[in-house]
Amino acid sequence: MRKPIIGLIPLVDVERESYWMHPGYMKGVEQAGGIPVMLPLTSDEEELQDVSKEIDGFLFTGGQDISPNLYAQDYSPMCGKCCKERDEMEAVLFRMVYELDKPVLGICRGIQYINVVMGGTLYQDLPSEHPSNIEHHQMPPYEVPVHSVRILEESPLYKILKKEKIMVNSYHHQAIRILAPKLSVMAISQDDLVEAVCVPEKRFVWGVQWHPEFSYLTDEDSRKIFSEFIIKAADN
Numbered sequence: 394m395r396k397p398i399i400g401l402i403p404l405v406d407v408e409r410e411s412y413w414m415h416p417g418y419m420k421g422v423e424q425a426g427g428i429p430v431m432l433p434l435t436s437d438e439e440e441l442q443d444v445s446k447e448i449d450g451f452l453f454t455g456g457q458d459i460s461p462n463l464y465a466q467d468y469s470p471m472c473g474k475c476c477k478e479r480d481e482m483e484a485v486l487f488r489m490v491y492e493l494d495k496p497v498l499g500i501c502r503g504i505q506y507i508n509v510v511m512g513g514t515l516y517q518d519l520p521s522e523h524p525s526n527i528e529h530h531q532m533p534p535y536e537v538p539v540h541s542v543r544i545l546e547e548s549p550l551y552k553i554l555k556k557e558k559i560m561v562n563s564y565h566h567q568a569i570r571i572l573a574p575k576l577s578v579m580a581i582s583q584d585d586l587v588e589a590v591c592v593p594e595k596r597f598v599w600g601v602q603w604h605p606e607f608s609y610l611t612d613e614d615s616r617k618i619f620s621e622f623i624i625k626a627a628d629n
């Protein structure tokens with residue numbers, strides 16, 4: 394049996410007019426037994442239909458802030474730069490893979506995107522809209538954990554980690570504000586931000602607000618998240 398192939402949403406560097414990939418997303422998938430491939434940046438329905446059928450799992454990567462227009466709000470002056478191409482591509486792709494019940498792991502922007510596309514909203518700028526003493530925008534090195542999250546005991550995340558609390562890294566400008574109706578919370582920060590979610594009615598649609606792709610080498614919990622994703626992708 395071949396290893397599951399995981400499609401990664403490309404990172405987009407507008408200034409350099411380039412697509413790129415953080416090695417941690419690819420190495421994190423590889424060390425867990427998957428084969429990572431970077432997807433084409435397109436919102437062409439036919440192309441993404443083929444992609445969604447042929448690929449076993451989808452990693453919704455980190456990146457730019459998400460356009461508040463997607464949740465029917467105007468841009469706050471503090472909202473960061475957005476990426477129209479990714480916003481459009483992910484909407485089309487997510488609906489297709491959701492329908493097919495293919496495994497999805499959303500990381501950082503990924504968890505936020507899943508929440509938005511399923512009907513939730515975001516804090517456009519955490520420091521001004523949700524002030525707290527907890528560090529959510531750490532300095533490098535990014536694998537260093539900076540805040541704790543409480544894991545809900547009935548969640549599938551608890552089932553694989555078997556811990557009520559873990560330490561995580563944190564590098565995000567936005568966060569979930571109103572949770573989408575079909576999402577379940579799996580982890581919460583000390584200042585009450587939703588830091589991990591899942592869709593209970595799907596085999597594996599998970600999002601985490603922290604960055605296992607930075608910490609998989611040093612942190613077993615990060616590796617377990619990648620592993621669960623790849624196990625589910627292998628089971629197609």
Ligand SMILES: [Mn+2]
Pocket residue numbers: 528529540562563564565582588602603
């Ligand atoms: Mn955080």
